[in-house]
Amino acid sequence: MYKFFFQLVFKRMDPERAHYLAFRWIRLAARVPVLRTFVAAALAPRYKELRTETLGLRMHGPFGLAAGFDKNAVAIDGMAMLGFDHVEIGTVTGEPQPGNPKQRLFRLVADRALINRMGFNNEGSAAVAARLAARNPVFRTTVGVNIGKTKVVTEADAAADYVKSTERLAAHADYLVVNVSSPNTPGLRNLQATESLRPLLTAVREAADRTVTHRRVPLLVKIAPDLADEDVDAVADLAVELGLDGIIATNTTIARDGLGLQSPAALVKETGGLSGAPLKERSLEVLGRLYGRVGDRITLVGVGGIENAEDAWQRILAGATLVQGYSAFIYEGPFYARAIHKGLAARLAASPYATLADAVGAESRKAAK
Numbered sequence: 618m619y620k621f622f623f624q625l626v627f628k629r630m631d632p633e634r635a636h637y638l639a640f641r642w643i644r645l646a647a648r649v650p651v652l653r654t655f656v657a658a659a660l661a662p663r664y665k666e667l668r669t670e671t672l673g674l675r676m677h678g679p680f681g682l683a684a685g686f687d688k689n690a691v692a693i694d695g696m697a698m699l700g701f702d703h704v705e706i707g708t709v710t711g712e713p714q715p716g717n718p719k720q721r722l723f724r725l726v727a728d729r730a731l732i733n734r735m736g737f738n739n740e741g742s743a744a745v746a747a748r749l750a751a752r753n754p755v756f757r758t759t760v761g762v763n764i765g766k767t768k769v770v771t772e773a774d775a776a777a778d779y780v781k782s783t784e785r786l787a788a789h790a791d792y793l794v795v796n797v798s799s800p801n802t803p804g805l806r807n808l809q810a811t812e813s814l815r816p817l818l819t820a821v822r823e824a825a826d827r828t829v830t831h832r833r834v835p836l837l838v839k840i841a842p843d844l845a846d847e848d849v850d851a852v853a854d855l856a857v858e859l860g861l862d863g864i865i866a867t868n869t870t871i872a873r874d875g876l877g878l879q880s881p882a883a884l885v886k887e888t889g890g891l892s893g894a895p896l897k898e899r900s901l902e903v904l905g906r907l908y909g910r911v912g913d914r915i916t917l918v919g920v921g922g923i924e925n926a927e928d929a930w931q932r933i934l935a936g937a938t939l940v941q942g943y944s945a946f947i948y949e950g951p952f953y954a955r956a957i958h959k960g961l962a963a964r965l966a967a968s969p970y971a972t973l974a975d976a977v978g979a980e981s982r983k984a985a986k
């Protein structure tokens with residue numbers, strides 16, 4: 618039914634308008650208690666065997682919503698209602714900013730992909746912090762807060778901008794993510810170089826500890842799939858050295874590999890980050906590489922081209938404790954997260970592993986022998 622509706626309505630609309638329309642419906646539905654309870658009962662089923670403990674957090678399942686969908690933390694409860702067990706909001710920048718001029722989001726339907734150059738359009742750390750502070754504490758969805766650099770801030774002043782966001786947002790974050798991997802903020806990805814990343818992560822860690830004293834806010838870094846393998850290793854080593862809690866692999870890619878010939882050439886040439894099915898192979902590769910380097914010392918989060926339960930399962934076997942998706946939600950619709958958790962429960966039952974935690978990294982460990 619969703620796919621029929623997608624063909625009929627969403628596909629004909631500007632992708633960003635379609636996004637906000639769907640978003641509004643989700644938010645409205647989540648505000649009606651009866652509807653929310655009914656939809657959540659159907660779409661957020663709880664499988665005991667998928668319970669996941671990581672980052673010092675207890676989750677009902679490993680699958681969550683990747684950053685970028687709910688940039689301003691306006692639809693956390695709605696997305697949880699649809700079965701995403703954690704919701705990563707943001708990217709939030711120190712100061713509010715409009716992002717790039719429209720059109721900045723493109724659908725490559727035949728390739729089940731998206732290209733975006735949104736440019737961190739968001740209301741800024743102060744407004745998002747106020748919204749998070751006003752959340753109804755009855756809803757216990759795990760909330761990740763993803764922070765990035767304000768565009769007008771220079772690379773030299775980047776750490777101060779991240780620190781500002783941390784001071785405002787850390788108290789509201791179940792986990793905090795330093796995003797240094799979006800291709801749409803000039804210079805941002807240079808921060809992935811260890812000589813820039815070390816002081817940045819150290820400053821954010823200190824700011825989080827200074828601001829939130831009653832618990833340790835888990836800190837993760839999100840990396841690009843376009844890093845050379847040696848640079849992936851360098852980030853992994855740095856993460857261990859700094860006692861980081863996790864790495865999210867991966868953000869969108871500036872490469873255009875993996876696209877079929879179906880998508881119009883003009884679309885393929887659009888500037889921005891490519892996500893969805895064509896990203897699957899490289900994201901999985903980066904994840905496996907990270908696991909080979911850090912093993913169980915750090916939580917790995919797999920994201921990029923996860924379309925179905927099998928993709929999510931492969932990420933878990935490669936080393937991911939948590940998995941996330943964005944682009945496939947656009948194509949698969951409201952049953953996306955439910956299908957993934959359901960399929961994961963079935964795969965786990967048919968596997969030799971007693972728990973999901975046993976499955977994490979099992980294939981990577983086998984390959985390393």
Ligand SMILES: Cc1cc2nc3c(=O)[nH]c(=O)nc-3n(C[C@H](O)[C@H](O)[C@H](O)COP(=O)(O)O)c2cc1C
Nearest residue numbers: 683684685708733867868892893921922942943944
């Ligand atoms: C329209 C759009 C906006 C995004 N915005 C952000 C963002 O603000 N911060 C971020 O860390 N990732 C952002 N992402 C990247 C996603 O979180 C994810 O890492 C990437 O899309 C790969 O996953 P997917 O193939 O399931 O979409 C965005 C992706 C899309 C498609």
